Amino acid sequence: MLEAYDLAYETYGTLNAERSNAVLVCHALNAAHHVAGYYADDPKNIGWWDNMIGPGKPLDTDRFFVLGVNNLGGCFGSTGPASINPKTGKHFGSAFPVVTVEDWVNAQARLADRLGIERFAAVMGGSLGAMQALQWAIGHPDRIRNAIAIATAPKLSAQNIAFNEVARQAITTDPDFHGGDYYGHGVIPRRGLRLARMIGHITYLSDDAMMEKFGRSLRSGAIQFHFDVDFEVESYLRYQGDKFAEYFDANTYLLITRALDYFDPAQDYEGDLSRAFARAKARFLVVSFTSDWRFASSRSREVVKALLDNRRDVSYAEIDAPHGHDAFLLDDPRYHALVRAYYDNIGREIAP
C-alpha cells in the first residue's frame, strides 16, 4: 500500500469553460506524460505521439485540452520503484506494490478530480494505452464520452504473456538485479533490460516490415564468422536495447508487463467480455492494423463484438498497414484521417 503518490502530467491546449474538451492520452510500455511538443530548453525531446497530437493535428490542441500522465509505478516523474520511500528513506525497489490497469485508471481519475475534469471528451491510447481507455469505459462509465482504443486486445494471449515472461526473467535473473533492490548496490540490471527491450522490439515490428527495413543486409558487406554483429538487424536490436537500458527502470518494466498480463476485464464475468462491457456508456473508436501480430486485428474484433452485443456505438477500422504493432505510432495518412474525423465529431458533440 502506498500512503501517497505523485503523478507527473502534462497538459496541452486550454480547458474550455464547460470543462468538456479534455482528452486523456494513456501511454503504453515505455512512454510517459510527454505526449507531444518539446520543451524550450530541450528541443530534441519530442513527445512520443507528436505526429498525432498538437495544433492542427488529428487530436488538435487548438480545440482540445490534452492531458498526458506518467502512470503510477513509472520512472518518468510519477511515484515508482525508483522513488524514495518516505517511510524508509530508501528506494522502494522490491517493496513497490504491483499495480494494475485498474489502479492506473483510478489514479488518473483522481488526477482528473484535481484538475476539475468531471468527464473526458475522450480517453485514447494505443496498445496498453488502449487497455486503459477500455478500462475507463468500464470502470468510470459516466466520466468518458469516447474511448479510442488503437492496436489493442481485451486481454493478453498465452504467447503475449510468454514474451513478457522471458523479458521479466531476463531482468530478474540478471545478477545485478539484487531482488529488485539494485539501487543500493550502485548497479542496474542492464543486461536484462537490454534483452527485454530486444525481445519487445521484435514483437513491435511485422516480419515483413523487418525484412523491408533490414533484410539480410550485412553490416560490413560480408559474413564475419563470429557471434558479434553481422546483420544490420542485430545492430539495430543491440542499439535499441542499449539505449533503453540507459533510461528505463527495470522494476517499472516488470510492473508494466505484469499489468499487461493481468488485464482482463472479462475475468469477473466468467470470461464473458460482452458482460464486462455492459456498464460502458461511451462511444468507441477501435482501430487495428493488419500486420500487427502482437495484437492482431482479430483481438480488436473481440472488443468490437462485445460492444455490439451491448448495442454500443462503435466505429471499427482495420488499417492495411505493413509496420506491425508499431503502426499505431506512425503517421499512416488513412489512420490519421480517421482519427481526425472522429475528433471532429467529438468537437461538434461537445460544442457549447
Next chain:
Amino acid sequence: MLEAYDLAYETYGTLNAERSNAVLVCHALNAAHHVAGYYADDPKNIGWWDNMIGPGKPLDTDRFFVLGVNNLGGCFGSTGPASINPKTGKHFGSAFPVVTVEDWVNAQARLADRLGIERFAAVMGGSLGAMQALQWAIGHPDRIRNAIAIATAPKLSAQNIAFNEVARQAITTDPDFHGGDYYGHGVIPRRGLRLARMIGHITYLSDDAMMEKFGRSLRSGAIQFHFDVDFEVESYLRYQGDKFAEYFDANTYLLITRALDYFDPAQDYEGDLSRAFARAKARFLVVSFTSDWRFASSRSREVVKALLDNRRDVSYAEIDAPHGHDAFLLDDPRYHALVRAYYDNIGREIAP
C-alpha cells in the same frame, strides 16, 4: 581449422546389397543422432523422431537403412566446443571454428564415404534439418535421390535472425559465459541458455496452440501480484529453459543459430534461388504447416517455386495443423501418411 573430428552417428535397419536404401536424417537445433528407438540400458531415452522412424513407421527401418548424425560442433558426441582440443589439452571453447550448413553436409558426406554409401535414397529433415537436405541436393546432386524438406525456409528472415540474436546475446552477456571459455571456470552460462530456450519455445508454438495448451490458466487459481509464476505458460517456459540448460552446451547453441543465420544457398547467385537449385537433380518432397509462423508456408513455397523454375520433380503439401513449427515433430495422421506414401514410392524406385 580442425585437423580431425569425430562424428557421433547411429544406424537403424540394414544397408542392402546394392547400398541403395540409405536415408540420412538431419537434426535441427537441439537434437542429435539418436533419431529413433531407445537403448537397452536407457529405455526412457527415446529418439527425437521416433514417431516417424522405426519398423513399420512412415520411414520404415525394416526397409530402409537410416543414418542419424550429430552434426559437427554438436554436444552429443561429435567434436564440438566442449571437446578437448588435442593441441592444447583444453576444451575448444571460443577457439572452435564457426561451422555452416555446408560444413555439416560435407562432413555427413565424408561419413557416407566411410560407410560405403555412394548415394542416399533420401536425405530428410525438419526445420534446420531440412536446410541440410536442400544443401545436399545443391552441393552433392549425384549423391541424393530424394530431398525431404519439412517446415523449412530457403534462408532466415530478418525476424528469424533477430530471435537468434536475442538468444545469443542472452548467452554471451551472461557473466558465466567467460567469452565462451566457461569450461575452465567450473560454471556454465545457465541463465543465458535458459532464456535462449524460452525464446525458442515461443517461436516453436503457434499463438493458437499456446492458447489451447495454456490459455490464461493460473498456477494457483488466483493472481498472486508478484513476478514469480502466475500463469501456466510461465511455468512451462521456465521448466523447458531449466531442463535445456542442464544438457545443452551454450557454445553449440551459438554455433547452430549462426549456421541457421548464414544459410542462404541463393547468395552465390545474386539472391536468385532458382539459379541455386539449377544443379539439383533430386526429387523433392516439401511439407509445411499452416500455423507455423517461424517458417511460414510462404517460405516453403519459395523453395517449391525455385524447383519448378528448374522443372524439378517436386511434391508439396501444406498441412492444416494447429501446432506451429513443432508440428513437424508431431504425428499428424495426414502428414505421416504423406511421408509414408512418399517413402513407398522411393522403395519402389530403389527396388533391385
